[in-house]
Amino acid sequence: MTTAVPFLLSLVLVLTNGQYYYQGLMDYLENRFLAIEDRMLIWHEQSNRYNTELRHFKKQTAEFIKGLNQDHGTLRQDLEGTGVRVDRVEREMDYIETQNPAKPCVNQADRMVDVDLEVKERVKERKRGGEEDGYSRVLDCIDIISSIRAMKILKRMGSPKGMWTKDARTSKVYVFNGTAEDTVYQFSSVLDFSSYPGVAHSRPIRLPSLWSGTGCAVYNGYAYYVMEGADELQVIKYDLANGTLADSAVFPVEVADHRPVYSLNPETAVDLAADEEGLWALYTTRESESINLAKMDPDSLDIEQMWDTQCPQENAEAAFVVCGTVYVVYNTRVPSRSRVQCVFDVNDAVTNEEAPLLYFPRRYGLHASLKYNPQEKQIYAWDDGYLILYKLSMTRKLMV
Ligand SMILES: *[C@@H]1O[C@H](CO)[C@@H](O)[C@H](O)[C@H]1NC(C)=O
Ligand SMILES: *[C@@H]1O[C@H](CO)[C@@H](O)[C@H](O)[C@H]1NC(C)=O
Secondary structure, three states: OOOHHHHHHHHHHHHHHHHHHHHHHHHHHHHHHHHHHHHHHHHHHHHHHHHHHHHHHHHHHHHHHHHHHHHHHHHHHHHHHHHHHHHHHHHHHHHHHHHOOOHHHHHHHOOOOOHHHHHHHHHHHHHHOOOHHHHHHHHHOOEEEEEEEEEEEEEEOOOOOEEEEEOOOOOOEEEEEOOOOOEEEEEOOHHHHHHOOOOOOOEEEEOOOOOOOOOOEEEOOEEEEEEEOOOEEEEEEEEOOOOEEEEEEEEEEEHHHEEOOOOOOOOOOOEEEEEOOEEEEEEEEOOOOEEEEEEEOOOOOOEEEEEEEEEEOOOEEEEEEEOOEEEEEEOOOOOOOOEEEEEEEOOOOOOOOOOOOEEOOOOOOOEEEEEEEOOOOEEEEEEOOEEEEEEEEEEEOOOO
């Protein structure tokens, strides 16, 4: 028994020690766990903060991008506005250049203005040809436009719409300023016209009535224009040399039946055009939708023949006739680049597929009128108040 007591005592001691040891381990582990928990709590808080910050950042970025998009929009609008202004400035520059041509280039630059001389030489050459004259004249007219080679702005007039042209026979230049006026200004040459501002150095000619639109034509010393009456359209032929009414005739389309010949220039009821073959009239009726062509006798004002060109009236701004081929020029309501998009040849020698797509050199406004001069192969254009010459390059029609 006595030996069992110390044994038991030491056992209890060992057990107690073991318990202490165990307790210590537990305490240690608990502390570690607590520390880990604390740290996890911190991580959690931090990740929460990061999330919030990220969300905030995302929001800010979205707002920033939205702002950027808006800025981009306004910038684009600004650029477009600037583009229009640059166009205007360019136009002004062209005009100023025309007024003050650079000296060393005068000879080159005035070639388009000084066409009278060129034409005289050509006529002389033709006269030298003698008997071949009649023959070559028939052959002369197999031309089709291949491109618009050059342009030159000659003057600025007050009115956005109007017409200017040159009589192929007399070389005199006529300016029809506006769409419902009765005073034509006559200049003795293109050089005279371009040398002075406005209508200075011109002879005003008063017509017996108002012209309507920009459909007037000058041919062989006569002005031809269409007067819109209450129920009929009248073609007036006026002698520009001695200032007398030479003739008048009723145009065979009733006022109630007719529509403006080009939708973008609604003032023009009938567009008269002169080319190497004579006098033409372009018009549109309610039934046809497309532009019609009539060949007119310049002496008697009789209509000799009529065609439906199949060229739509919609979005057309003007047209001109070269060598019996009608070229209809189209644009958009907000003016962009004018282009020839429909062609009609009375001899069927040129089809729309063969005709080149012709773009006018630069974008200004809307062409109010385009008048072809057969001797110079040039177009006299009125573009938003600017009077422009376009020089054409020609090629031969494919004869079948
Ligand atoms: C042309 O017409 C416009 C508008 O009717 C006018 O303001 C301008 O003075 C005219 N120009 C000339 C040279 O007569
Ligand atoms: C005007 O000229 C034409 C032909 O050139 C002539 O027939 C007419 O009689 C002339 N008129 C006047 C009033 O001189």
